Amino acid sequence: MTxxxxxxxxxxSFPGEVAALRGLDLEVxxxxxxxxxxxxxxxxxxxxxxxxxxxxxxxxxxxxxxETADYSRKGLNRWRQRVALVLQDADxxxxxxxxxxxxxxxxxxxxxxxxxxxxxxEEALAALGIADLHDRATHMLSGGQKKRAAIAGALAxxxxxxxxxxxxxxxxxxxxxxxxxxxxxxxxxxxTLVFTTHDVELAWTLADDVALFRGGRAVxxxxxxxxxxxxxxxxxxGLRPPLLLDLALHARDRGLIAEGAPLPRTPDDLKRxxxxxxxxx
Amino acid sequence: MHIMEGYxxxxxxxxxxxxxxxxxxxxxxxxxxxxxxxPEARMTLAASGAxxxxxxxxxxxxxxxxxxxxxxxxxGAVIFGPSVMAxxxxxxxxxxxxxxxxxxxxxxxANTFSMAIVGPWVAxxxxxxxxxxxxxxxxxxxxxxxxxxxxxxxxxSFQLALAYPDPVSGVAGAMIKFGGIFAFTQIPLAxxxxxxxxxVIDALSGRVRxxxxxxxxxxxxx
Amino acid sequence: MAISSIDCAAALNRWRGRPLAEKTLITAGxxxxxxxxxxxxxxxxxxxxxxxxTFGGARVPPRHWLSVAVLPLGFLxxxxxxxxxxxxxxxxxxAPGGAAAAAGLALRSFAAVICLLFLxxxxxxxxxxxxxxxxxxxxxxxxxxxxxxxxxxxxxxxAVAMTHAQRARLGHSTRRRWLRxxxxxxxxxxxxxxxxxxxxxxxxxxxxxxxxxxxxxDRPAASGAVLALILVAQAAVAALGVLL
Numbered sequence: 116m117t118x119x120x121x122x123x124x125x126x127x128s129f130p131g132e133v134a135a136l137r138g139l140d141l142e143v144x145x146x147x148x149x150x151x152x153x154x155x156x157x158x159x160x161x162x163x164x165x166x167x168x169x170x171x172x173x174x175x176x177x178x179x180x181x182e183t184a185d186y187s188r189k190g191l192n193r194w195r196q197r198v199a200l201v202l203q204d205a206d207x208x209x210x211x212x213x214x215x216x217x218x219x220x221x222x223x224x225x226x227x228x229x230x231x232x233x234x235x236x237e238e239a240l241a242a243l244g245i246a247d248l249h250d251r252a253t254h255m256l257s258g259g260q261k262k263r264a265a266i267a268g269a270l271a272x273x274x275x276x277x278x279x280x281x282x283x284x285x286x287x288x289x290x291x292x293x294x295x296x297x298x299x300x301x302x303x304x305x306x307t308l309v310f311t312t313h314d315v316e317l318a319w320t321l322a323d324d325v326a327l328f329r330g331g332r333a334v335x336x337x338x339x340x341x342x343x344x345x346x347x348x349x350x351x352x353g354l355r356p357p358l359l360l361d362l363a364l365h366a367r368d369r370g371l372i373a374e375g376a377p378l379p380r381t382p383d384d385l386k387r388x389x390x391x392x393x394x395x396x
Numbered sequence: 397m398h399i400m401e402g403y404x405x406x407x408x409x410x411x412x413x414x415x416x417x418x419x420x421x422x423x424x425x426x427x428x429x430x431x432x433x434x435p436e437a438r439m440t441l442a443a444s445g446a447x448x449x450x451x452x453x454x455x456x457x458x459x460x461x462x463x464x465x466x467x468x469x470x471x472g473a474v475i476f477g478p479s480v481m482a483x484x485x486x487x488x489x490x491x492x493x494x495x496x497x498x499x500x501x502x503x504x505x506a507n508t509f510s511m512a513i514v515g516p517w518v519a520x521x522x523x524x525x526x527x528x529x530x531x532x533x534x535x536x537x538x539x540x541x542x543x544x545x546x547x548x549x550x551x552x553s554f555q556l557a558l559a560y561p562d563p564v565s566g567v568a569g570a571m572i573k574f575g576g577i578f579a580f581t582q583i584p585l586a587x588x589x590x591x592x593x594x595x596v597i598d599a600l601s602g603r604v605r606x607x608x609x610x611x612x613x614x615x616x617x618x
Numbered sequence: 619m620a621i622s623s624i625d626c627a628a629a630l631n632r633w634r635g636r637p638l639a640e641k642t643l644i645t646a647g648x649x650x651x652x653x654x655x656x657x658x659x660x661x662x663x664x665x666x667x668x669x670x671x672t673f674g675g676a677r678v679p680p681r682h683w684l685s686v687a688v689l690p691l692g693f694l695x696x697x698x699x700x701x702x703x704x705x706x707x708x709x710x711x712x713a714p715g716g717a718a719a720a721a722g723l724a725l726r727s728f729a730a731v732i733c734l735l736f737l738x739x740x741x742x743x744x745x746x747x748x749x750x751x752x753x754x755x756x757x758x759x760x761x762x763x764x765x766x767x768x769x770x771x772x773x774x775x776x777a778v779a780m781t782h783a784q785r786a787r788l789g790h791s792t793r794r795r796w797l798r799x800x801x802x803x804x805x806x807x808x809x810x811x812x813x814x815x816x817x818x819x820x821x822x823x824x825x826x827x828x829x830x831x832x833x834x835x836d837r838p839a840a841s842g843a844v845l846a847l848i849l850v851a852q853a854a855v856a857a858l859g860v861l862l
Contacts, residue, residue, distance in 0.1 A: 169820055192826055200824035206772055207814070208821030210765060212744030216833035223833065224826035232834055250836070252629050252742060254771040268825060400690040402730020403697060403723070406653040424759055431758045435829035438758065439815035442765030443773075447811045449766070450773045454781070454800055466804075487763045491770065493734065494743050495622040497686050500734050502649055556697065560723075562705050563713050569705035577696055588797065595801030600808065 117181040118142035119276060119307055120166055120198065125175035127161060135161040137331040139175070143276065148298075148308040150318035150339070153328030154353050159311035160203070162328075163278045166309065167200045196225055199269035203280040205261035209253040214245065214264045217253055221272040232271075239271040243297055259290025263297070270301075277301065279310040283317055295320055319343050319357040320380050327352055340378065359385060397552045397582055398492065398507055401500025404559050412555070413505030416482070419513045423483035430480075445484045448472055449491055452498075466589050469548060470541025471596060473516035474523050485512020510551040519544030537597050542590030549582035550575065622771075624686060624738050633676040633740045637840035638749045640848065644671065645737040647852040651859065652729040657722035660859030665729035667855055668736055678739040686738075690731050698724050743767055748835050761831045765818075773811055777803055 120143040128134040136158045143149055143166075151159045164170040165177055168184060168191045177184045179194060199221075202208050211217035218239055222232040240246045243263040248256065256264060262282070269277060282298065283291040298321055302308050312318055318325055319339060326336040329352045335342055342348065343360055363378045363385060371392050372378065379385035404412070430437045451468040472481050486508045492498040499507045519540040526536030553575040554567075562569035628634070633641065652664045672678050698720040704713035713719070737746075744767055751760045780803045784790065789799035822831075 164820070167824055169823060188828075192828070195824055195826050200821075202817065202821050202824075204817070207817040208825070210768055210818060210822060210831075211833045212742065212748070212764060212767070213836070215836050219834040220822075220827075220832070221825040224828065229834060236834075250635075252625075252744065254768065255626070255629060265821075272825065398693075400693045400697075400727060400731065401734045402649075402652055402727035403694075406650070409653065424756060427762070428756060428758050431762075435827075436815075436819045438762050438765060438831075439818050440812065442762045443769050443811040443815040445762065445766035446769030446773050447808055449770050450777050450807065451804060453774065454777060454803065466800075471804075483759065483762075487759075487766055490763075491743060491767065494738050494746070495624055495770075497624070497689055497731070497735060497738065500690075500730065501645075501737075502653060502730060556700075560701055560719075563715075564704045564706040570700070573700040573703065573705055574697075577700055591797060592801050592804070595798060596805045596808075599802060599805035 116144070118178075119145040119180060120309075121178045121181075122162065122165065122172075123176045123178065125162075125165060125172040125177065127165065127170060127173045135331055136165070136172075139332050141326055141333050141336065143307065143309055144324065145275070145307055146305050147323040148302045148321055149310075149324045149326060150322035151309065151311040151326050151328055152313065152315065152318050152342075152354070153311075154313060157328035157352075158331040159328055160280050161331075163200060163280050163309070163311060166276075166278055167198045168194050169200070196272055197274055198276040198278060199272055199274035200278045201262075201266050201269050201280065201282070203284055205258075205265040208265050208268065209261060212252060214240070214248045214251050214253060214256070214267075217264060218268045218271050221268055225272060235271045235273070236267075239267040242270060242301070243267045244293070257290070259286050259294065262286060262290070262294060266297075274306070276307040276309060279308065281312060282310050283312070283314065313354070315343060315349070315354055315357040316359060319360050363388075397510070397549050397578060398489075398499035399503040399510075399552060399555065401493070401497075402502060403500075404503055404506055404555070406502075408555075408559050409502045409505060411505075412503075412509050416486075416505050416508040416513060419479075419482040420486055420508065423479045423481070426479050427483055441480070441484065444472070444476060445487050448484065449488045452488070452492060453496070466585075466592055467511065467515070467545060467548070469511060469515035470519040470523075470537075470544040470589065471593050473519040473544060474537065474540060474593075474597070478513075478516040478520045481516040482508070482512050485516065488512075506555050510548050510555060514551045515544045515548035518547035534594050534598070537594050538590040541593035542586045545582070545586035545589050549578065549586065553578060622774075623682065625742060625771075627678065627682060627739050628742045631676050631678060631740050634742070635838065636740075637838050637844075638741065638745050639840035640844055641737060641741050642746070642749065643845055643848050644668075645733050647848065648855070649730055649733045651852060651856055652726060652733060655856065655859035657725040659862045660856075661726045661729040663855055663859050663862075665725070665732050667851075668729070668732045672732065672736045672739065676736070676740045678736075683735060683739065687731060687735060690727075694724055694727050745837060748837065757831075764831075769811065769814060772814060773807060776810060777807055780806060 122139050122141040125136050125139040126134065127136040139158065139162065141162070151162060153159055161170065165172060168186060171186060184190070184194065209217050211220060215236060218236045219232050222235045227235070237246070240249060243266055245260060245263045245267065248260060248264065253264065283294060286294060295317065298308060310321070322339045324337065325339045325342040326333045327342055327348065328334070334352065335348055343356055344364065346356055349355055359379065359382065363372060366372045367374065372388060379388055427441065448468040451466050454466060472484065476484070489499055489504060489507050489512065493500050493504065522543050523536060523540040526539060553571050556574040557567045557570035560570055561567045562573065648664050648668055652661050655661060655664065672683070673680060701720040701723060702713060702716040703710045704716070744764060747760055747763050747767065751757055784799045784803070790796040
């Protein structure tokens with residue numbers, strides 16, 4: 116199947132700085148959730164800005180549905196309607212006075228009428244669980260609320276792909292947990308997710324596939340279960356396997372989880388599995 | 397120096413609105429042109445306005461030991477030019493009235509004239525003169541910022557004197573009274589702001605990349 | 619919310635949801651009356667009515683209101699002082715009628731400040747700006763003002779954080795150091811402000827921004843009856859102020 120988005124041998128450097136991307140290859144499969152995992156400075160955020168056309172490769176290509184990206188004004192508009200981006204700092208995209216107004220911005224830019232826009236805004240706010248923040252001033256929201264409002268602003272455009280830069284960065288534990296649950300819900304509805312992170316736990320909880328970044332290139336890309344269990348590969352980029360996965364593998368080695376059964380993705384999954392161990396003896 | 401809400405009689409409040417209007421309209425026309433050519437200049441101009449607002453909320457020690465607030469008038473005029481400053485100044489003054497109760501709505505016209513028009517034009521004029529005459533950068537910046545503040549303060553005193561002329565010596569006498577009573581805070585402020593602006597410009601031009609940005613900014617605003 | 623506690627109050631008060639036109643008509647009408655009517659009893663009457671509206675109607679917290687009102691009163695005290703004296707050829711002397719003039723000025727200004735604070739405490743600045751758009755102010759200017767409002771809080775927080783960090787390292791311990799530290803905050807803040815502007819541009823472009831900033835304004839419309847009622851009240855105050 117053609118990947119919905121792909122990067123082919125992409126090179127890019129910011130003026131006056133060392134290269135941020137050096138020959139990057141990557142494929143984003145439709146309907147799946149992809150974690151871009153790597154240390155700071157690996158080029159993760161720079162890649163995201165390429166995937167919605169904000170930055171243009173110095174060399175190489177970005178493809179949308181297998182076709183070379185169109186950087187004309189019209190092409191970019193179509194592109195950004197299908198591929199939405201949520202920046203790391205929500206304050207960089209919330210500009211309007213209230214949450215409702217801010218979320219209405221994207222749909223109006225698509226040329227939708229007021230009634231359709233209203234419906235989309237309400238739907239997006241409900242999907243993020245922030246319908247009660249409708250009339251709140253954007254500058255008076257908490258960090259987690261701002262992040263949700265920013266994601267709602269992207270979702271209201273009904274994108275096929277949602278790009279998220281460090282989605283849980285700066286959130287407290289509860290805010291992060293709520294957000295992860297919401298994102299899992301979106302993924303279950305078929306939205307393609309691409310998110311950057313250096314948190315292996317988040318990658319394991321949320322991603323179907325993982326691309327491991329280092330020095331502006333993807334050094335490995337495969338299913339989450341493959342990459343995140345490869346201790347040597349992870350240590351090569353200064354990371355370790357997720358604790359949850361480590362425990363689950365340990366349990367499988369001891370016969371507590373059957374070979375071939377799905378491994379627990381969340382602490383709750385593991386707890387449910389453990390309940391079975393007790394009753395089963 | 398902000399004239400407070402309700403301080404000026406109705407006729408003069410209106411007159412100062414009328415006097416400011418042509419400058420503000422000219423600035424607005426200029427801004428619309430800039431924004432039409434470069435939509436993203438909205439963000440730059442807004443960030444500059446917010447910057448000026450935040451400056452006015454910072455306390456600085458002044459020479460007599462009292463605290464005062466920088467106005468950013470000189471800095472803004474040097475970087476953005478005086479015509480754009482009339483609009484940015486008006487926006488900042490509106491927020492100061494609404495968010496901090498500095499100044500007021502009926503006196504917005506008068507305050508705009510003294511702080512967003514007279515101050516920036518004087519500062520900008522001195523900046524151009526000083527650079528033309530080959531004065532050192534630091535001295536020119538100091539004079540532009542300090543005299544811009546002084547001009548604002550003297551003009552505000554004049555506005556107050558016009559509204560409340562002395563029963564015996566008229567407007568001139570009233571100006572001495574108002575000028576004298578506010579001199580205690582305003583002259584040290586002008587000196588402090590002059591010094592401050594020198595250090596700021598110095599620190600800004602010390603960074604090549606940022607200095608580039610300022611240049612770009614100044615170019616797009618003028 | 620270091621930069622403005624008024625803004626917070628405006629977003630949370632009881633009349634936040636009332637139509638903008640009502641609140642601006644109340645403010646503008648009474649402001650005009652405060653300036654136009656004779657200070658006694660006109661401005662006094664305006665002040666009394668507006669205090670009742672502020673505390674009785676909108677339920678603005680009095681303690682908070684007072685802490686804000688103190689600042690303009692300082693200016694008023696200094697300014698009114700100059701009316702008490704006159705400057706003649708022989709120097710300063712007490713001005714005949716100076717006390718009455720100063721009292722009149724104080725009354726008028728104070729009434730006007732009460733009107734301004736009513737608006738500040740009940741109406742977020744963003745609501746007012748969206749109203750300006752409807753009055754025909756060019757949308758570019760309103761958008762810049764709205765973005766300024768957004769950036770004010772972001773930059774304000776950054777400036778406060780930088781100042782705290784400096785104070786923690788004794789950056790304000792002498793006057794000279796203080797001046798230099800403040801200059802450093804300002805010099806750091808300007809490039810940061812520009813960076814913010816650039817990042818906001820990326821964020822908006824990602825949502826299909828093409829140069830126009832349209833959002834749906836969801837604020838309630840005013841009813842003619844309420845506006846008429848306000849005008850009647852203002853006419854009554856005007857009549858009382860002139861006749862009494």
